[in-house]
Amino acid sequence: MTDPSWSEARDLARASLPRGEIISVTLAGAVGAVATEDLRALGPIPRAATSAMDGWAVCGPAPWHLDSGDDPLSPGRARPIVTGAVPPDGTDAVVPSEWGRVSGDVLHAERPPPGRHVRPAGEEAQEGDVLVPAGRLLTPARLGVLAMTGHDRVDVRRAPLVHLVVTGDELVPSGLPQPGHVRDVMTPMLPPMLSALGAKVARLDHVRDDPRALAAKVAAGDADLVITAGGTGHSTADPIDGAWERADVDVRFRGVDMRPGHPVSLAVLPDGRPWLALPGNPLAAMLTALSFVPALVEGFTGATSVEPVWAVANEAFDGRADTTLVPARHTAAGLVPVGRSRPHLLTALAGADVVAIVPRGGIGPGDPVAVLPRSW
Ligand SMILES: Nc1nc2c(c(=O)[nH]1)N[C@H]1C(S)=C(S)[C@@H](COP(=O)(O)OP(=O)(O)OC[C@H]3O[C@@H](n4cnc5c(N)ncnc54)[C@H](O)[C@@H]3O)O[C@H]1N2
Numbered sequence: 491m492t493d494p495s496w497s498e499a500r501d502l503a504r505a506s507l508p509r510g511e512i513i514s515v516t517l518a519g520a521v522g523a524v525a526t527e528d529l530r531a532l533g534p535i536p537r538a539a540t541s542a543m544d545g546w547a548v549c550g551p552a553p554w555h556l557d558s559g560d561d562p563l564s565p566g567r568a569r570p571i572v573t574g575a576v577p578p579d580g581t582d583a584v585v586p587s588e589w590g591r592v593s594g595d596v597l598h599a600e601r602p603p604p605g606r607h608v609r610p611a612g613e614e615a616q617e618g619d620v621l622v623p624a625g626r627l628l629t630p631a632r633l634g635v636l637a638m639t640g641h642d643r644v645d646v647r648r649a650p651l652v653h654l655v656v657t658g659d660e661l662v663p664s665g666l667p668q669p670g671h672v673r674d675v676m677t678p679m680l681p682p683m684l685s686a687l688g689a690k691v692a693r694l695d696h697v698r699d700d701p702r703a704l705a706a707k708v709a710a711g712d713a714d715l716v717i718t719a720g721g722t723g724h725s726t727a728d729p730i731d732g733a734w735e736r737a738d739v740d741v742r743f744r745g746v747d748m749r750p751g752h753p754v755s756l757a758v759l760p761d762g763r764p765w766l767a768l769p770g771n772p773l774a775a776m777l778t779a780l781s782f783v784p785a786l787v788e789g790f791t792g793a794t795s796v797e798p799v800w801a802v803a804n805e806a807f808d809g810r811a812d813t814t815l816v817p818a819r820h821t822a823a824g825l826v827p828v829g830r831s832r833p834h835l836l837t838a839l840a841g842a843d844v845v846a847i848v849p850r851g852g853i854g855p856g857d858p859v860a861v862l863p864r865s866w
């Protein structure tokens with residue numbers, strides 16, 4: 491079986507996690523969630539025409555006699571008004587306070603063109619307009635639009651919960667490691683990374699490189715999704731193959747035509763939980779999480795896939811597989827690779843603005859290149 495391409499593997503991941511249940515949340519609790527249906531304006535916004543300035547509502551040609559009260563304005567009359575207030579019937583326009591001069595009860599100013607400084611009703615939205623289409627992420631600005639147009643609660647799909655399992659006999663949890671030991675970087679690094687990608691770590695376990703212990707640990711979890719880090723190699727010390735055999739999983743891919751991270755693998759447990767196995771090399775773990783966790787989350791929440799963002803390369807980027815992911819930095823002249831990005835080294839990613847998605851054969855200076863935005 492040949493390894494799937496990066497985008498084929500993303501499609502397989504997207505199809506591996508069934509939709510999560512719908513919950514109703516207040517706008518305050520909805521940021522980062524995904525709309526389950528088209529969200530529409532509940533009425534015209536603004537509800538009525540309003541003044542855009544502090545000043546005077548005026549009717550007819552200048553000058554105007556100032557009046558007060560609630561009657562409609564008649565030609566030759568002006569009435570004080572504040573920003574956001576509804577102008578009286580008969581208003582032609584609003585004169586801002588700094589443009590008018592009052593002497594006695596007469597307002598002098600140049601006559602404004604009709605409608606000047608009056609915000610029309612329904613300018614932002616008409617009743618029934620779709621404001622946030624189904625599948626869109628609820629961002630702070632979209633929540634503001636929903637509040638403005640009358641919404642208090644929205645139906646969303648919750649974020650998938652993750653059972654994260656870090657494997658490795660050589661790992662130590664703290665301090666400077668002795669030769670032969672490795673400081674565990676996944677435990678501080680992956681939960682916030684997964685959270686930035688739309689998934690929530692509900693349980694975190696550490697197991698030795700033992701297939702039986704790994705399979706038992708995963709069997710004891712009940713999150714929506716299992717993510718392991720390490721042990722994806724094919725040596726006898728690597729526990730993924732053995733654990734998958736014991737757990738009787740349905741393998742969706744066992745390796746992807748990508749660098750780094752080619753051993754990344756995905757299976758589905760008999761109870762339906764997908765199991766994404768990230769390689770142990772830290773950069774490979776981060777770049778494979780960045781590749782496949784968003785696709786799994788999209789499957790669960792129904793979120794529409796994020797379109798790639800494009801940049802222009804200012805240096806050559808090597809492409810050794812179907813897809814090579816390269817930490818990169820924006821400069822005024824274009825995108826450049828950052829430092830040495832070997833799979834076991836992390837500082838390049840820590841200093842990167844984006845990750846370049848480089849096709850087979852690589853790209854040269856001046857070529858367009860798709861990038862993944864920062865979440866690390
Ligand atoms: N004969 C071959 N050997 C290897 C191949 C190959 O194709 N043939 N691929 C290499 C690549 S690429 C990767 S990636 C790794 C696959 O690694 P595993 O998923 O089995 O990961 P480990 O062996 O457990 O660890 C690899 C490396 O990463 C370090 N590591 C692991 N976990 C952590 C952690 N939590 N924090 C910090 N560092 C971690 C580990 O100590 C190793 O140095 O296989 C290659 N070999």
Ligand code: MOO
Nearest residue numbers: 750751752774833
């Ligand atoms: O594929 Mo490995 O994941 O390059 O480090």
